[in-house]
Amino acid sequence: MNGKAVRVGLIQMSCSTNPEENTEKAVARLREAARSGAQVVCLQELYRSQYFCRDEHPDLFDLAETVPGPSTEAFSTIAAENRIVIIVPIFEKRARGLYHNSAVVIDADGATLGIYRKMHIPDDPLFFEKFYFTPGDLGFRNFDTRYGRIATLICWDQWYPEGARVAALGGADIVFYPTAIGWHPAEKEQYGAAQRDAWQTIQRAHAIANGVFVAAVNRVGYEGPPYTGGQEKAGLEFWGTSFICDPFGQVMAQASTADEEILIAECDPAKAEEIRRNWPFLRDRRIDAYAPILQRWID
Amino acid sequence: MNGKAVRVGLIQMSCSTNPEENTEKAVARLREAARSGAQVVCLQELYRSQYFCRDEHPDLFDLAETVPGPSTEAFSTIAAENRIVIIVPIFEKRARGLYHNSAVVIDADGATLGIYRKMHIPDDPLFFEKFYFTPGDLGFRNFDTRYGRIATLICWDQWYPEGARVAALGGADIVFYPTAIGWHPAEKEQYGAAQRDAWQTIQRAHAIANGVFVAAVNRVGYEGPPYTGGQEKAGLEFWGTSFICDPFGQVMAQASTADEEILIAECDPAKAEEIRRNWPFLRDRRIDAYAPILQRWID
Numbered sequence: 001m002n003g004k005a006v007r008v009g010l011i012q013m014s015c016s017t018n019p020e021e022n023t024e025k026a027v028a029r030l031r032e033a034a035r036s037g038a039q040v041v042c043l044q045e046l047y048r049s050q051y052f053c054r055d056e057h058p059d060l061f062d063l064a065e066t067v068p069g070p071s072t073e074a075f076s077t078i079a080a081e082n083r084i085v086i087i088v089p090i091f092e093k094r095a096r097g098l099y100h101n102s103a104v105v106i107d108a109d110g111a112t113l114g115i116y117r118k119m120h121i122p123d124d125p126l127f128f129e130k131f132y133f134t135p136g137d138l139g140f141r142n143f144d145t146r147y148g149r150i151a152t153l154i155c156w157d158q159w160y161p162e163g164a165r166v167a168a169l170g171g172a173d174i175v176f177y178p179t180a181i182g183w184h185p186a187e188k189e190q191y192g193a194a195q196r197d198a199w200q201t202i203q204r205a206h207a208i209a210n211g212v213f214v215a216a217v218n219r220v221g222y223e224g225p226p227y228t229g230g231q232e233k234a235g236l237e238f239w240g241t242s243f244i245c246d247p248f249g250q251v252m253a254q255a256s257t258a259d260e261e262i263l264i265a266e267c268d269p270a271k272a273e274e275i276r277r278n279w280p281f282l283r284d285r286r287i288d289a290y291a292p293i294l295q296r297w298i299d
Numbered sequence: 300m301n302g303k304a305v306r307v308g309l310i311q312m313s314c315s316t317n318p319e320e321n322t323e324k325a326v327a328r329l330r331e332a333a334r335s336g337a338q339v340v341c342l343q344e345l346y347r348s349q350y351f352c353r354d355e356h357p358d359l360f361d362l363a364e365t366v367p368g369p370s371t372e373a374f375s376t377i378a379a380e381n382r383i384v385i386i387v388p389i390f391e392k393r394a395r396g397l398y399h400n401s402a403v404v405i406d407a408d409g410a411t412l413g414i415y416r417k418m419h420i421p422d423d424p425l426f427f428e429k430f431y432f433t434p435g436d437l438g439f440r441n442f443d444t445r446y447g448r449i450a451t452l453i454c455w456d457q458w459y460p461e462g463a464r465v466a467a468l469g470g471a472d473i474v475f476y477p478t479a480i481g482w483h484p485a486e487k488e489q490y491g492a493a494q495r496d497a498w499q500t501i502q503r504a505h506a507i508a509n510g511v512f513v514a515a516v517n518r519v520g521y522e523g524p525p526y527t528g529g530q531e532k533a534g535l536e537f538w539g540t541s542f543i544c545d546p547f548g549q550v551m552a553q554a555s556t557a558d559e560e561i562l563i564a565e566c567d568p569a570k571a572e573e574i575r576r577n578w579p580f581l582r583d584r585r586i587d588a589y590a591p592i593l594q595r596w597i598d
Contacts, residue, residue, distance in 0.1 A: 119585045120584070124577075124579075139588050156583070160580065161460030161508050162585070162589045166589070166597075169592070170597045197548070198547050201500055202504045202508060205500055205503075205504030208497050208500060208501045248497050249497050249500050279458070279497075284420060285461070287593050289438050289465075292438075292465045292469070293464055293468070293586075294590060295586065296586055297468055
């Protein structure tokens with residue numbers, strides 16, 4: 001962070017099965033966010049489609065795009081025109097048979113700063129991501145944007161303190177989590193509140209542990225019918241709840257569970273400085289004793 | 300955990316400046332906890348004294364004790380008599396001029412299973428711990444007790460995801476955090492709620508990230524006058540709020556901010572099993588990419 005406060009924007013929206021439609025919607029929302037003063041804006045995970053991983057079907061690889069490709073082309077222009085940094089989460093085709101769940105960071109002049117490739121890939125009923133995505137091989141990265149140093153991780157990464165820690169140790173002042181998480185309709189009543197609470201709690205904890213701002217953006221809407229002619233399955237109700245919290249985990253702005261929203265909050269490095277002085281966790285880390293973290297299990 | 304549910308007990312109490320008095324009170328409360336069915340009981344950090352680290356004075360090293368010593372002697376008997384495991388946090392004198400902030404784990408037959416020595420040592424106004432305690436050199440340990448495998452960390456450790464992670468990778472099913480944390484009276488109104496919330500949030504997040512039960516026990520009461528003839532300083536108001544949460548971060552039992560209480564909750568390994576199956580975070584850790592965690596900072 002270059003010392004000035006950064007206005008962060010998150011675009012929480014629903015998606016159709018039409019990629020061009022989703023891109024057009026995102027473009028319109030980005031312009032609106034820029035008009036509201038946002039400087040670094042993040043779209044939700046796989047913004048360009050519905051969350052197709054609720055099915056496993058080879059045809060769905062058609063949804064992938066290259067970098068550069070349609071998304072970088074569209075948003076590079078928008079970024080430059082509006083002088084905003086944009087984090088664009090895409091289904092990345094890297095080669096024939098090699099795909100990632102990625103986020104492209106576009107600087108405020110329209111230049112592509114780099115890519116983050118989702119490191120932790122889930123695979124659970126209706127979240128069949130291991131079928132589509134090879135785990136990232138670029139590590140946890142920082143990006144020096146016009147408005148400050150940021151990191152982006154993606155969705156399932158948010159359950160791993162290690163990712164946020166490495167991002168923070170690299171100097172990121174804001175950590176973004178584009179996300180696609182929702183309720184199984186059958187589980188919502190019994191477990192829904194606890195799931196959403198755990199999801200927010202662990203991300204707020206990353207802010208606290210690391211003295212960074214955290215900005216998580218999730219989609220909304222029910223996505224039901226399969227993309228392909230496959231068997232009909234229960235759909236997912238995405239729970240929105242996009243939020244931005246300060247480096248002590250206090251939520252500064254939070255969206256609803258069901259509405260499309262543009263969420264904006266100011267992330268002031270002076271606040272991070274103050275919190276890290278008063279709660280100096282980085283000072284006392286026992287790096288001599290953390291090696292077991294590199295093990296799968298201590299048998 | 301040996302497959303059976305474990306009844307965890309936490310003793311939240313206030314302390315006087317008289318060590319024998321504090322030990323007697325703790326003994327009485329442990330008996331009461333055992334009568335209520337508790338099987339693994341944890342006392343608060345430095346249970347045997349007031350939180351003397353609000354002063355820096357060489358005379359206060361007189362409060363330290365050896366292992367074995369008065370605390371292990373007292374609680375070994377109580378453990379055996381009541382068939383309970385006791386976690387006893389003490390000011391440990393290891394050698395002349397070498398002291399630790401430690402926790403002794405006593406098994407249900409009265410045998411000392413081992414010691415944990417606080418790894419992360421704070422030092423902030425009224426929490427002058429670096430004057431007294433050498434950082435632990437035993438690492439993050441597990442203890443196989445009669446009622447299951449547990450780990451104990453201490454207070455400031457609770458702000459570090461690494462400690463909880465190593466404890467969990469070692470197989471602990473319950474992680475204890477004996478604690479002494481309170482409000483500066485001058486800060487309470489403005490920051491008090493956020494501080495207590497951050498404190499609980501990050502510990503709940505350790506439960507979520509690792510699929511373990513977390514049990515934190517803090518003292519209550521205002522501790523004002525200095526132990527020694529030194530300059531009068533503002534005191535600390537310890538905020539209690541001892542709690543036990545499940546492996547998804549849901550609080551199962553929570554004490555008040557001001558009263559002495561015995562908190563008991565059942566920690567069932569079946570619940571941990573269910574949560575780890577449905578949210579299988581351990582499956583997907585990227586141990587190939589976590590090495591930067593062993594660095595102080597990525598310059």
